[in-house]
Amino acid sequence: MPKSDTHVTMRVVNHIRSMLETGELQPGDRIPPERELARKLRVSRASLRTGIGYLAAMGVMDVRHGVGTFVENGPPEIGKSSLGLLGALHGFQSWQMFETRRILESELAALAAERGGQQHLAAMSEEVAEMYATVEDPIEYLIHDVRFHRVIAQASGNPILAALMETITSALYDERRKTAERSRDLKQSADLHREIYRAIRSRDAGEARSVMERHLTMAQSAQDVEAAAPAPSPNGRRAKAGAGAGAGAGKKLSASK
Template sequence: MVAGLDTVAPIERQSVAEQVAKKLMELVRTGSLKPGDQLPPERELAQILQVSRPSVREALRGLQILGVVKMRQGGGVYVTALEASDLLAPLQFLLELNAPTVDALHEARILVEGTIAGLAAERIDAASRTRLHALLAVQRGLLRDPVGFRVSDMEFHRVIYTASGNPFLERVGGSFFVLGMEYRRIASETPGVLERSFADHEAILAALDARDAVAASEAMRRHMTSVYETTLAAMEKVR
């Protein structure tokens, strides 16, 4: 045997179902299949791809688990809206099962959201600032309503992501937010946590109003640290 080949992993053969799934994913990636598009019936799809119906069925089942397609009542397979909440559901499930990864998630959020807030301070427009002030006014009345506050919290951060003017950071920030939602749900039920988040939001908005990138970035990082600390404390209580 040639030296070193004994340590090389064998080449893995892809199943037909995996090949079908990859072809469909490529169609989505290139825009040939768009959100809301209905896929051909299983039989027709099998004929087009020259594979068996069971292989198509297995591929579609896998893509459904990944949040790329969904089965609608009454028949039909459709491309999802491809929102972060759909595509990150499997990873969110893994995070729920592996709580220590919350450390890495919040480390990433501190870095990304701090940068986003700094850019937003420089680029935010009047309409976005008006929207954020309106959201804070709503949040003030939701300090005893964890569900309502979480909804407004998501919108507050979404507006800031968009205000950064960077679509890539906007998508990454939104994805991280979705991944942290389950942990945040636990924390938001704890007395005093919503008040702490609201105070953080006020500080962030003050920095955005002042167009102070450094202050906005620091305020957002403090907020992320607060989220991390209160989340860990809440998780300890439910163990």
């Protein structure tokens, strides 16, 4: 962190922070224009922008060119866009991301079984049905797959865990999407999701956890196999394979919103 409490830019961050804590600023709210706010806080516009940029980088603010700056409204995200950079820097491996995901989601499923409400169960059921309906369309299938897992995260009642899962998942998303196009056995995958749903519905936390773990373990090995296999000719994209000493982990994950 390049800031301390003596830095001018920190004055901005602290100001916004306190406004957040006192509820003076609510999610979705718009903050005053930069020029105006800068005058009010007695800082230059440049410094103000530094502070806002810091907050934006952390997913607290949402800056829209030509429109204004708003307090982030969507679900919490923790370092979502940073994982790619960090991965390149520290050489995160694909298996480490999968392992993390497996752990998080397994516990998420267990918690969902304990705390999930009717609306969550209904949403899960819906997504499972959609998965069965799209077993022939990998792209569409993936959408419902992601949504299913997201509902579970919400059902867990722990937004922090949900945010962490979202972080990992989005980093893995690009790779998943590449292999998704040639996925097989979506029927089998849908069956597993259905099993997870049933375990959660019957409030069986242990079962939910173990089935989720089985599902993700299978998904990982499936993807490993498909990623290692030579990329099909019609698809120009090259599977990443094991690059030598380079960072072998998440490369390009979307940073746009």
